[in-house]
Amino acid sequence: MLSRVYVDEREVEVGIRARRPQLLVRLGERDYAVDDFVIAGAEFSLRVDGQPLSGWWYRRGEELQIRLAGRTYSVQFTSHAKSAAATARAHEVRASMPGVVVAVHRAVGDVVAAGDALLTLESMKLQATLVASHAARVAVLHVAAQSVFERGALLVSLAAAEDA
Amino acid sequence: MLRRVLIANRGEIACRVLRTLKALGIGSVAVYTFEERNAPHVALADEAVLLRGAPPTAAYLDAAQLVEAAQRSGADAIHPGYGFLAENAAFAQRVAEAGLIFIGPDAAVMRLMGDKIRAREFARAQGVPVAPSVLAGADAAEFAASAAAIGFPLLIKAAAGGGGKGMRLVRATTQFAESAQLAAAEALRYFGDGRIYAERYIERPRHIEVQVLGDGSGRAVHLFERECSLQRRYQKIIEESPAPHLAAATRAALCAAAVRLAAAARYRNAGTVEFVLAPDGTFYFLEMNTRLQVEHPVTESVLGLDLVALQLELAGGAALSLRQEDLVPRGHAIECRICAEEPAHDFRPATGRIGVLRVPAAPGVRFDGGIAEGQAVTPAFDSLLAKLIACADTRPAAAARLQRALQELVLLGVPSNIDYLARLLALPAFLAGELHTGFLAEHAAELLPSADTPHAAAAVLAALLGDDDFRRTAWAVPEPHASIGAWRN
């Protein structure tokens, strides 16, 4: 459902108008006929409305950088499905198994980045470290070292990192 | 002759120094932090020493570690590059005390020139023009009064530092007190020395500097001037040699003053004397940089010299072999600094990974970089990635050559100022050579990218087709649906 892209931070509506006899793509107000698209490593070539062009490309996550005719463009894709990760980012960190808290690595108020360790837990003779799934601020610590918890127990509450 | 040199630096300058060391067959030792273990300068050197430091810049400021690294690796000299400890007199002294050669001037001269106020006094004593100024004493009101006597506009500057830190432009008496306070606090924070002075500010000044070389005996030569007026927030963006529209007499006076200063200081090794040139042709001494500068390649290009090689020669104890009359500049060279930044967002520093790098190979084009594909660009170090230099017979030809090289340069994966520089080189005002330090601010609107280029659509289409999801949507629709198209019954 690629309906919009951002080109150098300007929004452009994208649509596919036809696929035969050529691919016809609508950008904003105009249609463009595209064919002969080839990618070889970091280089690409294609024909737009019959005119052959070639350049360089590089993908950086949701952004594609294109260098064409002496200019670099940044094209960002929007995908509604990416916020699935956002919805999965619980602001609640819960225990998936019962166990004991071995160590608490953060204090209330700490700002954490994605991947920062929050707690080390021990369950069934296995130790695991819970890390922050996204940048956030530690709002509440519901457990301390040596706390025992049940499955599903709320261990840490996170808040948005911008809240100061 | 030096046998083994440790480069106490990284990135572009480390690679630059290593290139000359290799050409001369001198042993080389690189230093690096863990994050940069795959950086090009590490592999280029004969040996590399891992440094500890958090943040990573601290490693390059750790004199003890650097000296130890040199000793353990059997180096007999240290090249400090620029930035970091290059102008740190204490470091130079420590290196000397450790029995190593510091490739640069001796500590006493570094201390002299490092103190802006002492340096100015020294310059004035050599008959080098200095801008009227007054030092801040204990009495703030007295300082304000003396400053006002010089006349506005004024520049309040830190005695112990440069690079724009602790600097404030004051246009009226009412602003003076507060600006002075802020400048002093900033100076204290950045340089550990809160002394400030107020100096006459020249409107629409040009920043002209002169490259000098000395062998410590009092003999010095100049290697002509460089124009470095195109700056943003006191950071140079484009440098060139010779300076355009410079009267021969002025050039001669500038260069003579620089040599006079270097000779009087019994300067050894390479240095640069910076001047402010007013529109009426008068000039004032600004400061002396006791190190090799970022923009040294333009001097090398017009004179056909290797400045690093000369540095090594002088550091090895040789006398100055160059004669002033033999130094004849030919042609014109322009350099631009390629930085990881986003011009569209007020040039904020950018991070990323060098995804694609293709360097143009053309006559008269030189690329001094310290980057390779796959390398991470982090906020740990400054944003300078590389320098692109073009040399040609005339200034317009050099500008055209440099612009073409910028357009052919491919650097993807981290935002950069490459396109901004290309637009700058095409500006009529630039080509006319109407340069001054406020040029970039004055022409900011003209330097904005145009929203609709002829190829913008093609770029979007290429990006779309480079995306697997879009390609599938475009080409994976089966027949007859693809042929029927958007039909509804």
Next chain:
Amino acid sequence: MRPLQSAINTGSAEFHRRYVHNKALAAQLHERQRAARQQRPARDLERLASQGKLLPRQRLERLLDAGTPFLELSTLAAGMAYGGESPAASCITGIGVVSGREVMIHADDPTVKGGAWYPLTIKKMVRALDIAIENRLPVVHLCDSAGGQLQLQSALFPDRYMAGRIFRNQCVLSKAGVPQLALVFGHCTAGGAYIPALSDYNVIVRGTGAVFLGGPPLVKAATGELVSADELGGCDLHTRTSGTCDYPAVDELEALAIGREIVAQWQRPQKLWSPEQPTEAPLLDADELYGIIPDDIKQTFDMHEVIARIVDGSRFHEYKPAYGTTLVCGFAHLFGYRIGILANNGILFNDSAIKGAHFIELCNQNDTPLLFLQNITGFMVGREYEAAGITKDGAKMIMAQSCSHVPKLTVMCHGSFGAGNYGMCGRAFDGRLLFTWPNHQIAVMGGEQAAGTLVEVKLRQLQRDGASADPGALAQLRAATLAAYEEQTSAYYSTSELWDDGILDPVDTRNALGIALAAALNSAPLARGNGVYRF
């Protein structure tokens, strides 16, 4: 194969009259479809908007691949039922392309009485799933319904092909290895809860989506428990605790995006057969069909003209052209696929019936899908023909057609009366899809004939009883019969009752058949074999 030549005189008065008539019928069709699709009380549209919901057709357009066709089925279902309360039978079904895959889509329409299911809604949904099973089409359900219309429960719950059949079909689909995805945009209550539960994948929208066997009112009535829809069966409960739902979505757009990603993971089917040659547009103009179709149900027209405006390059290889000429048989290509066509140019005689049977056998031998173009008032009747075995010959044609293992498609281009409907693959004969034209009529016999027959029967009865015939009563009987027939034989009545899969504007026939044929070729080969022919 050479292209057919047209014998139509587009300048004639007859052509012009027919053209105006059929163009008006097409316009009427489009207007009735537009009303069934779009006309809703403002109150219902506002309610949906205030809930942050998209309209069902907005959901559909975002689900489908850009620039691809959508063949909507039975748009005018329930159009002549329930006093018009349930336009399009409160749901949308059709075949479209999602992430490059052909799928059957079924979408509840919450703008009609909250999406509640009427008996014909159920029938339309069951039909959609039957099509999915027969053609191995993956299904995407867009769920948003208040559940069954309780007042009509006896017509939508208990019997074999009522609501339960939906869930039985879902299981059969799953067993056959055909995936299903449900996107839960609103409530899935009671039986409706089984649609996402029986789908292989499902996505639920937080806040508005809910799945429960009993909704809050029922729960309160049953146990006194007071609970909100979200607490009872909302997104978080089902995606985190019960596991009934697979993917949470923060809003409808995200649900659709996730849905498209899920469909993108599904295997691409192997088509049964491939196109033999590249597509070629017909040489003759489909617009002329309006001038070819008669404005009177009793009139015939030359089916060659219709064939020429549907098939690739207007090319047709006619089988046995000199024999049984009231049934046109031959091979052609549709979007590059080879097909066998049977089309009526008159009533069926002995020779046309056995020619048809033979041709059907040839198509089965050759693995060629069959297309039936109906304009049939019946078989020839009369003593001479009975003596010649017309019933046996008709039976042979019906036997060959019913036992075909190749996919069959039917378009009722004009009349479909009596036993001719049977031989020509009417609804009962498991054609993959069946379409009609706006001028189409269907009945066991023509209205005039029926009225005449009933009056005749009445007269004989009166004679037997010795009573006299009252001309007024007879006239009334005649008029009443004609009126009933007129209402119940029309294409709109037929489509309302889901006796077909939709009325097509004649110019849309080629595209509709192309999509239908491509869908049909997803299926596994059927078993070959015949019953016993009565020779």
